[in-house]
Amino acid sequence: MGTDNNLAAVLESLQPSPGDTGLISADPYLCAQLLGVDGVAVCVLTDGGPGELLWSTGGTGAWLADVQYTLGQGPCLDVAASCAPVFAPDLSRLPPGRWPALLPEVVATGIAAVFCFPLSVGSACLGTLTLHRTVPGPLPDSAMTDAWLVADALSAVLLRGGPQQEAFAAGETSDFYGAVVHQATGMVSVQASVPLAQALLRLRAHAFRHGRTVAEVAEDVTARRLHFRDAENGPETGAGEGTGRP
Amino acid sequence: MNRAEQWPAAMVEVVDTLVDDVDLIDFLRHLCDRCTELLDVPAVGVMLSAPTGKLQLIAASDEHTGLLELFALPTDEGPCVECYRTGTARLNIDLRVPSQVSAFPRFAERARQGDFVTGHALPMRVRRRVVGALNLFDTREQELSETDARVAQALADVATIAVLQHRTLVHTDVERAQTKAALSSRVVIEQAKGILAERRQATPDEAFGAPRRHARAHQFRLTAPSRQVIDGSDVVRVIQRP
Numbered sequence: 001m002g003t004d005n006n007l008a009a010v011l012e013s014l015q016p017s018p019g020d021t022g023l024i025s026a027d028p029y030l031c032a033q034l035l036g037v038d039g040v041a042v043c044v045l046t047d048g049g050p051g052e053l054l055w056s057t058g059g060t061g062a063w064l065a066d067v068q069y070t071l072g073q074g075p076c077l078d079v080a081a082s083c084a085p086v087f088a089p090d091l092s093r094l095p096p097g098r099w100p101a102l103l104p105e106v107v108a109t110g111i112a113a114v115f116c117f118p119l120s121v122g123s124a125c126l127g128t129l130t131l132h133r134t135v136p137g138p139l140p141d142s143a144m145t146d147a148w149l150v151a152d153a154l155s156a157v158l159l160r161g162g163p164q165q166e167a168f169a170a171g172e173t174s175d176f177y178g179a180v181v182h183q184a185t186g187m188v189s190v191q192a193s194v195p196l197a198q199a200l201l202r203l204r205a206h207a208f209r210h211g212r213t214v215a216e217v218a219e220d221v222t223a224r225r226l227h228f229r230d231a232e233n234g235p236e237t238g239a240g241e242g243t244g245r246p
Numbered sequence: 247m248n249r250a251e252q253w254p255a256a257m258v259e260v261v262d263t264l265v266d267d268v269d270l271i272d273f274l275r276h277l278c279d280r281c282t283e284l285l286d287v288p289a290v291g292v293m294l295s296a297p298t299g300k301l302q303l304i305a306a307s308d309e310h311t312g313l314l315e316l317f318a319l320p321t322d323e324g325p326c327v328e329c330y331r332t333g334t335a336r337l338n339i340d341l342r343v344p345s346q347v348s349a350f351p352r353f354a355e356r357a358r359q360g361d362f363v364t365g366h367a368l369p370m371r372v373r374r375r376v377v378g379a380l381n382l383f384d385t386r387e388q389e390l391s392e393t394d395a396r397v398a399q400a401l402a403d404v405a406t407i408a409v410l411q412h413r414t415l416v417h418t419d420v421e422r423a424q425t426k427a428a429l430s431s432r433v434v435i436e437q438a439k440g441i442l443a444e445r446r447q448a449t450p451d452e453a454f455g456a457p458r459r460h461a462r463a464h465q466f467r468l469t470a471p472s473r474q475v476i477d478g479s480d481v482v483r484v485i486q487r488p
Contacts, residue, residue, distance in 0.1 A: 008284050011400035012393050023428075047430045054429075121372075121410045149280070149404055156403030159372060161428075169428035171435040171458070171468055179436045183450040186440020186476075196437055196476060222440070222450060 006034035007146050014150075014157045016164045021173045023164050024055040024157060031150060032057050035143045037131040041065050042119070042154060043076055044127035051076050051127055053177040060109060062177065064132055066213035069181075070204050071101045075116035076128045083125040086116045090136035101208075112136040117151040119158060126158050177215075184218035192228045202228055273408055274305035281401050282307045285394050287382045289313040289362070292405050293326050294370070294378035301326055301378065312360035313383060316353075324353035326379040329367035333376045335399065338389045339365040361385045368398050370406040380405060431469045438472035 013026040024042060032040045039061030043051025050072070053065040068074030075086040088094055091107050091114065099106075106114075111132050119127040129151045131139070139147065167173050181203070189199035200214075206228075207217045220226035278290040291306040291313050303317035325336045328349055340346050341363055347354035357365065362383040370378040380402035382390075390398065435454075442453035457475075461468045474480040 004284055008393075008397045011284075012396040014400060015396070044429055046433055052429050052433070121407060145276075145280075149277075149401075152404040152407040153400045155407050156400070160403075165428045169431040169467075169469075171432055176432060176436070178433070182433050182436030183440035183443065186437040186442075186450075187444040188440075189437075190441050190444035222443075 006030055007149070010034055010150060011153050014153050015160070016157075016162070018163070020164060021167070021175060022055070023168055024154065026055075028055055028057045028061075032061075032131070035131055035147050035150070036140065037115075037133045037143075039064070039132050041130045041132075042127060043130070044119070044158065045080055045125060051080060054127070056177075060111065061130070061132060063109065063213065064106065064111065064114070064130065066215045067102060067105055070207045070212075070214040071099075071105075072204070073099045074102045074106075075099075075114050076130060079116045079118050079128045080125050083118050083120050085118060086114075087139070088114045089138045092136065105211075110134050115139055115147065117147060119151055119155040121155055121159065126155055129154060180222055181214055181218040184221035187221055188228045199228075270408065271305055274405060275307070277401060277405055277408070278305055278307040281380070281382070281398070284397055284401070285382065285390065287366075287384050287388075287390075289383040289385075291317060291381045291383075292370075292378065293317070293330070293381060294409065295330065295376075301330055304378075312362065316356055316360050316362070316383075323350040325350065325365050325367040326381045329369050329379045330376055333369050333371060333374070335366070335368045335395065337366045337368075337395055339367075340387070341365055357383065363387050364389070366390055366395075366398065368395075368402040370402050370409070372406060372410065377406060377409065431467075434472045434476065435468050438475035441475050 010026050010031045014024055016022060016025040028040050032038065039057040039059065041056035041061040041064060042054050043065055044054050045051050050069050051065070053062060056062045056065065064074075065076065068076050075088060078086045091103065091112055094103060096103065111134060113133040113136050115131040117129040117131075118125050119129060129147070131147060164173075168176070181200075184203060185196055185200045188194075188202055189196050192199065192202065194202070203217050203221070204214050206212075206226075207214045210217070217226065221228070274292045278292060281290040282288060289307060289312065292304050293301040294304050295301055300322055303314070306313050306317075325339055329336050341354045341357050344351070360383075362385055364384040364387060366382040368380045368382075369376050370380060380398065382398065436450075438457075439450035439454040442448075442457075443450040446453045457471050458468065461471065471480065
């Protein structure tokens with residue numbers, strides 16, 4: 001009954017307790033173990049923006065969210081648009097036209113299967129729960145059932161609000177994965193005298209050209225290793241420091 | 247009619263059509279079965295508010311016919327009714343102790359005839375509005391631990407979402423905005439930090455220290471000043487000052 005105990009433990013701990021700072025307090029690694037996958041990630045949609053990563057097993061799970069944010073394509077964006085699940089149990093067998101920029105990078109990272117569930121209430125999509133695995137193949141029925149339970153329970157947690165959400169909205173908590181990207185967006189908009197939306201596009205374009213994620217590029221901007229001063233000539237690296245990668 | 251007032255009407259529509267929806271009933275029944283396994287409680291049922299305002303059993307774990315009989319009778323009392331009205335969970339009710347069942351003596355008597363000894367009711371709730379209740383009944387004298395209770399509430403939440411899921415209720419936008427608004431507000435704050443950092447050649451957190459202290463001192467939200475930073479109106483105001 002180990003699986004059941006894990007499911008109970010994950011469900012029990014999703015809702016943050018008083019004193020917790022995160023919006024979701026369950027252990028993502030336990031959740032991944034329960035569902036028999038290598039990583040999980042929860043992204044929540046904002047007004048007009050792509051999903052913001054709120055909860056994940058880090059590493060590859062966070063990278064998968066980043067790279068979709070950078071490239072503007074992938075299962076999370078499809079799920080957010082359709083509010084329907086997207087399952088890709090064997091990425092190597094997808095037609096190459098599906099997520100053309102994303103697919104080669106994801107496969108090269110060793111991810112073989114991705115399962116993305118909507119966190120939804122009726123036809124309103126709040127965000128996504130993404131599972132990934134390095135071994136191809138469908139999600140077994142029991143894991144599928146449990147994944148839907150977790151997704152619905154997450155939707156309920158996100159709907160409920162509470163003090164954690166207020167503190168988060170007010171910027172009182174520091175643990176916001178996307179903070180660096182939005183700070184860098186603000187900085188680039190001043191450096192290049194462009195609106196925020198265009199500044200974010202510049203960051204994404206730079207990341208795309210250099211085979212990096214927007215989070216990595218944003219780190220360089222906030223650390224002032226990279227500047228976007230001149231709108232015509234593109235970004236330049238700061239004096240005396242590299243871009244962090246060749 | 248505002249959103250909050252539309253909501254019960256939409257809920258009525260759901261309950262009206264629920265009986266015809268095999269998929270949802272199946273799902274809720276499955277959920278009840280999962281609940282019996284996870285919590286080791288023999289009888290679990292999902293009740294929703296019907297158009298009449300009374301609660302109606304929509305799905306139950308199939309092990310226990312006693313539960314169906316218990317809820318088959320028309321009633322406007324019971325732990326679930328109480329839970330539905332108050333929106334708070336009622337746990338570990340000893341159905342044999344009169345002081346614990348004083349609000350629903352007839353229900354308790356029928357429950358005891360069905361060999362039930364312990365009862366629990368958890369609200370099915372979206373934000374402040376209660377749409378039904380998840381009920382657990384045990385033939386043994388067995389208390390739910392705090393952890394069990396949280397699991398049970400999570401399952402009640404899942405049932406709530408499933409019910410909402412099912413219809414296109416949703417153009418009511420149900421309170422969907424909460425998290426989205428929290429995130430959007432946070433994004434704006436971080437962007438403003440970046441803008442100030444660049445203008446002042448400081449780190450984002452240093453640059454934002456003053457607005458944050460100001461907001462704290464005057465107890466207002468940071469979102470509005472952050473928006474002013476973004477649209478440049480904070481600068482305009484400074485320049486226009488004589």
